Amino acid sequence: MIAHDSYKSIPDFYAGKTVFVTGGTGFLGKVLVEKLVYSCPALNKIYVLIRETSKQNVLQKLKQLLDSPIFTRLKNERPEDLNKIVPIAGDLCKPNLDLEPSDEEKLIDEVSVVIHSGATVKFNDALEYAMKINYQGTEQVMRLCRKIKNIKVFVYISTAYAHTQLDIIEEVIYPPPARVAEVYETIKRHGNNEKNISKILNGQPNTYAFTKALAENLVAENHGDIPTVVIRPSIITAGITEPLEGWVDTWNGATGILHLMGNALCRVLPGNKHSILDLIPVDFVCNLTLVAAAKCNSSKKVTILNSCSGSCNPITLKQFCSLYCNVAVKRKTNVFPFPYLILFNPHIWMLKVMSYFLMTMAGLADFVMRIFGKQTMLFRTQSKLYSIVKSLRYFLIKSWLFKCERVCALNAELSDLDRAVFNCDPSTIHWEQYAQIYFDGVTKFLLEKPKNLRTDASNN
Ligand SMILES: NC(=O)c1ccc[n+]([C@@H]2O[C@H](COP(=O)([O-])OP(=O)(O)OC[C@H]3O[C@@H](n4cnc5c(N)ncnc54)[C@H](OP(=O)(O)O)[C@@H]3O)[C@@H](O)[C@H]2O)c1
Numbered sequence: 491m492i493a494h495d496s497y498k499s500i501p502d503f504y505a506g507k508t509v510f511v512t513g514g515t516g517f518l519g520k521v522l523v524e525k526l527v528y529s530c531p532a533l534n535k536i537y538v539l540i541r542e543t544s545k546q547n548v549l550q551k552l553k554q555l556l557d558s559p560i561f562t563r564l565k566n567e568r569p570e571d572l573n574k575i576v577p578i579a580g581d582l583c584k585p586n587l588d589l590e591p592s593d594e595e596k597l598i599d600e601v602s603v604v605i606h607s608g609a610t611v612k613f614n615d616a617l618e619y620a621m622k623i624n625y626q627g628t629e630q631v632m633r634l635c636r637k638i639k640n641i642k643v644f645v646y647i648s649t650a651y652a653h654t655q656l657d658i659i660e661e662v663i664y665p666p667p668a669r670v671a672e673v674y675e676t677i678k679r680h681g682n683n684e685k686n687i688s689k690i691l692n693g694q695p696n697t698y699a700f701t702k703a704l705a706e707n708l709v710a711e712n713h714g715d716i717p718t719v720v721i722r723p724s725i726i727t728a729g730i731t732e733p734l735e736g737w738v739d740t741w742n743g744a745t746g747i748l749h750l751m752g753n754a755l756c757r758v759l760p761g762n763k764h765s766i767l768d769l770i771p772v773d774f775v776c777n778l779t780l781v782a783a784a785k786c787n788s789s790k791k792v793t794i795l796n797s798c799s800g801s802c803n804p805i806t807l808k809q810f811c812s813l814y815c816n817v818a819v820k821r822k823t824n825v826f827p828f829p830y831l832i833l834f835n836p837h838i839w840m841l842k843v844m845s846y847f848l849m850t851m852a853g854l855a856d857f858v859m860r861i862f863g864k865q866t867m868l869f870r871t872q873s874k875l876y877s878i879v880k881s882l883r884y885f886l887i888k889s890w891l892f893k894c895e896r897v898c899a900l901n902a903e904l905s906d907l908d909r910a911v912f913n914c915d916p917s918t919i920h921w922e923q924y925a926q927i928y929f930d931g932v933t934k935f936l937l938e939k940p941k942n943l944r945t946d947a948s949n950n
Contacts, residue, residue, distance in 0.1 A: 500908045503784035505532035507642075508600040512582065512631060513608030514538035515555050517740045518647065518726055521776045522605065524560050524733045527571050529911055530780075535574050537597060539608065541581045552577040559935070560733035582608050582627030587634065594634070602640045603783050606631045607647040611742065613696040613881045616682045621673065624701035628708055635716055643717045643787035644709075645779055650724040650768065650798050650892045651885065652703035655693045659722075661794040661896045666707040667692045667700055695884040710792050717787040723775045724768035724798040724892060728931040730924060732773040736931020744769060747878055749932055751811055752818035754829035755871050758844070759879065761833040763808040765889035768800040770916060771924070778897060778914035785900060795900070798892035799916035807886065808833060813925035821929065835887050848872050 509526060513519035515538070526536055538555075540548045555561075556572060564571055578597070580587040586594070610623045628646065635644045653664050668690055680686035687697070694700040706720055727745065728738035738745055744767075750756040775797045786793040799805075808831065815829040852868035859865070879886075894916065901915040909915075 497905055498784075499905060500781060500784045500912050501530040501532065504530035504603075504780075506534050507602050508535045508537065509533070509603040509605065510537045510539070510578075510597055510601045510634075511605045511607065512539040512627075513606070513647070515540060515551060516607065516611075517738075517742070518723075518772055518775055519607045520555060520558060520560060520739070521729065521733055521737070521772050522607065522779060523555070523575060524564065525773075525776050526780060527574055528564050528568075528733075531568070531571070533574060535576055535600070537576050537578045537601065539580045539582075539587065540577045542579060548577045548579045558739070560737060563733070582630065583622045585630070587627075587630045589634075594637075597634060598637050598639060601638050602642045603645070604631065604635050604638070604641065604643075605645045605647070605779060605783065607779075609647070609702070611698060613698045615697055617673070617687050617690075617697045617700075618677045618682065620697040620701040621677070621704075624698070625670070625705050625708065628705040629712075632709065632712055636714065641716055643719065643783045644713060645719045645721060645783050646705070646709045647775075647779065648706045648720050648722045649699065649702045650722040650796055650890070651695070651699050652706055652722065654695060654699065654884075654888065654890060656890070658891045658893065659796065660893045661722075661796050663706065663710045663720075663792060663794060664703075667694050667703050670704060670708075673704070696881070713792060715790055717789060718792045719782040719786050720792060720794045721775065721779050721782060722794065722796045722798070722892070724770050724796075724800065726772050726775055727769045728771060728928045728935075729773040730771045730919065730927055732776075734931075734935075736927045736929075736934060737772065738928070738931050738935055741936065745932060745936070747875075747882065748811070748814050748928070749936075750871065750875055750878075751831055752814050752824060752829055752929065754815075754818075754824045754827065755868075756875050757830060758832045758834070759807075759811075759886055760835055760883045761807050761886035762835060762889065763806060763833045765807045765833075765886065766800040766804050766891070767807040767810045768798050768890070768892060769805075769810070770797050770799050771919065774914050774916060774919075777912040778900075781900060781904065781908070781912050781914055785903065793896070795897050796892045796894045797897060797914070797916075798894050799919060801891050801893050802898060802915075802917040803919055803921075805921045810921060810925065813922055814929060817926050817929040821933070823933070833886075848876075 514523045523536060540551045542548055578593050580589050610620055635641055653659050673690055676686055676690045691700050725743045728736045778797050782795055811831040818824045818829050852872040856869045898915060
């Protein structure tokens, strides 16, 4: 579409503005921070909420962030713009985000766009902990938004899997899975007792999806007059082109299991061969977030955007896994010959028996290898695989249709230039090419481990 006279480009929207981002040190957040500074050169500043740990203070974490290879193009082309990335010490779990009063004042006076991406993405964190980060953290960010003098838009990064009780997920708000008061009551009475917790989850697969669903409702009900966008990504995977082709820095999500499969270390998965595998490259989620903040800020209603590929460019689990295995064969990296995948839907007891059998075989094989002085890894791999499969089983055997008409419409409204720089239309993904890009990205950025890659892969 040709841009008309009154069209304001995406970089123009960010010109002179100051943005506050949470989760800026995470997989998606890093890409967001880099893209914003790189592709919106007239941006004023970006404040990044960073939590200190006992091992690293805020400045050390900022250094680690900027040392990431994804900042190479900025360093080469406009190194002075790295100074626009300003750390703010804080913690989503703490009252008022644990902000220093002087930092809070700066945020209140200067910021006009808030992007809240920070979360715990571990599927099975204790409910109390997941509530603290994903629910109360969102509450604290919204409280700050209400104090910000010139807020133009608030963007909340949710997940497409917050509503898996439905088969078709539209770009609308759904009722919460539980009443928040009841959730706190359950935590108070039963602590982390699994049985009681699973009752309150009310059909949600884990504490992550549950707390993200509650946070979505919190956002929808409490944004007041602040124009608000909720982005719901499906499974975020390696970048197609940006910030680097194939960029990925975590084994979470689909990456770990695809890698094991490509190596022929995983040949059987619970799943249905007709299930849609809804992957969305990280650059698409990042671009949609930046586009949405720029273009969906005039309505006082919440705009929901499903950042998903399955409804407009579907590929099945079986098809994508085959494409990925073909690349492994082409690159000759598979540990065992003929990587392939069998999908079937076993009972949980059958899955357990199979896994224990495979672990025993792997243990025996390791024992023999050790006798011959060879490196052993099969038992470790099988155990890891079992825990990944257990946590992903629910998502592999079911299939959802995440509608994304609004995302496609938004993409169509962009000028040709904006659409080229901020592509967020999943129908443009060519899966065969992408499998190759993804595979090579895993090899380059995770296996060959450039310095400063995260090593904190969690269970999902
Ligand atoms: N990855 C996916 O496949 C996927 C899919 C759908 C939706 N999402 C959503 O996308 C967003 C980003 O996910 P991601 O994959 O980038 O996750 P991630 O890599 O685990 O990053 C999480 C970010 O949140 C920060 N954070 C966590 N707890 C915090 C706290 N108490 N105080 C301050 N910061 C805290 C982390 O900081 P530290 O560096 O200190 O840990 C990190 O920057 C999340 O909201 C997630 O729910 C992700």
